[in-house]
Amino acid sequence: MAAKKGLETWQEITLGNMVFRPGSAAEYKTGSWRAKKPIFTKTKCIKCGVCFIYCPEGCIIQDEQGCFEADLDYCKGCGICSAECWPGAIDMVEEG
Amino acid sequence: MVEIRWHGRGGQGAVTSVELLALAAIEEGKFGQGFPSFGPERRGAPVIAFNRVANERIKIKSGIYNPDVVVVLDETLIGIVNVTDGLKSDGKLIVNTTKSPGEVKEQLKFKGAVATVDATKIAREELGVPITNTTMLGALIKVTGLVDLKSAKNPVEHRFGRLAQRNLNALSRAFKEVSTN
């Protein structure tokens, strides 16, 4: 069996696998799961924030002008933002 | 060790009887065990409950099939259930009835000792309701001498609170009025 090196032993892992370090989920980058990525067209964006609200990954961020874009380190490419954006400012395009 | 089976109907307090007798025995430093016929209880249906009383620790946790004593809280059960089933031939049968011990002996063709008391009358007069469990406990204490009459006081008071004195009166009256053959 392939045992990865550098990970904690059974003696070292925390009781009940409790996690005491806040924000550790951010280390796990889910961007590699993506087959399509969202492209935000700022000229169509009305800054309503619907994409921000609906993103299940919480990876949409607002820029200085008030428009939105996805943090591609975490965006899984689910396309919900694109489906919910009623002005049609978000297009899903193939990766690559 | 003395083993006892109580016959009653759901709601007549057979389970309370076995609890009170067990507690009275424990009160005296003896060993008492009380348990219902394991299973669902339905008001009015024939029910049974059991006691073991001994001077040494009671280990047996199984049911009682050959009791030394049978107590019948409700005369109308006779004929519906076989109250003498498994009762030792030299055992004691104590029945709530207006009949004499001789009449019950004849009716049930039982060879052992029979005692009778009109517990329903006593309960009606002392408690105002025909619930005969504490009354029949008085008769049992008299007939078997298993525990002292005084030992029933604390358990009855603990169980019945405000109604304790009336129950104790019924218990004492049955103790006096029970007749044996």
Add this chain to the structure above:
Amino acid sequence: MAKRVGMEIALAAAEAVALCKPDVVAAYPITPNTHIPEHLSDLVAEGKLDAEFICVESEHSALSACIGASAAGARAFTATSSQGLLYMGEVMPVVSGMRLPVVMAIGNRALSAPINIWNDHSDIMSQRDMGWISIFASNGQEVVDMMIQAFKIAEDREVMLPINVNLDGFQLTHVVEAMLFPSQKEVEKFLPDYKPFAQVHPDSVVSMGTLGLPEYYAESLKARDEAMKGSKKVIVRTWKEWEKIFGRLYEPVMKYRTEGAEALLVTMGSMGETAEAAIDEMRSKGMPVGLVKLVLWRPFPFEEIRAAVKGCRSLVVMDRAVSFGACGPVAAEVRSALYDQPDAPAIVSEIIGLGGRDVLVQDFVALAEKGLKAKKGKQTEEYEIYGVRGS
């Protein structure tokens, strides 16, 4: 010396739990355990116990509420029986995996179908591998003592595992007998306040119930298994401490008149008491028989069982549950404990007392006699369901 108090054992279990001052009791009624949470809810309602009694809508919720309570740092208790325990099944391994020291009383009852409210051990056997410590009581006094010991064992930092204390439905739950109760002061001295390892609280940073990826899952289970095996040391230590204070000794395996015995009965739960009476009867006739009572079911006391049966010629293991298509669960464990032992005794697996079928003194006598006749290495049957009509 404390006075012996007569009480229904289920109520006594509740009184013992109340002495441990649980913060949360969450339970859903099911025969025959019902009187335990019912009495605890009485004590809360009467102001005698300062606890939150959560009337949940199912056993699944009862145990889930205990998880929440325990994770928040509360001492949590629940009780159930039969299908109720099975309904908790989904949550059972979560409690042990999250290493929450929840204590549960199980009024053991058979499983449906056919529907049956009476005693056997099918319920707990179905939850055997959920990572809970399992202890069996054989009388009212043991129930009282074990309920209190359970909190101390579960909450020990070396253990941090949930415990179920098993008391046979009706045969124990509904019996009135005399017991000794420790005082509140004595319990407080024996059982310190619960100090949680971590608390889900706005002021603390902790995630509980996390995902275990393949890289971590096996290590997590290994840690839980080591805690389970290691708990035996803590259990024995706790029992010794109890004996020092209260004079009543508990051991993972209790022996009764085993000296010079050729055949031994092995029981778990309330059968052990009646079996003692049977052994007394047979010994008075000069028959070389004895009894071994299994108190600790998980972790299984392998060494202790080997030591207890050393020198005997045969064992009759009495199981109160069927593992369909295999011998009884206790017999399987005992066989595996003795398999590679030199001069291991013959092992007879008898399944008995199912669904409230009474086990009488004469049944124990008959089985001990069968044990005396058993020959080493030559069992005619893997196991038998005893006393069944038509066989």
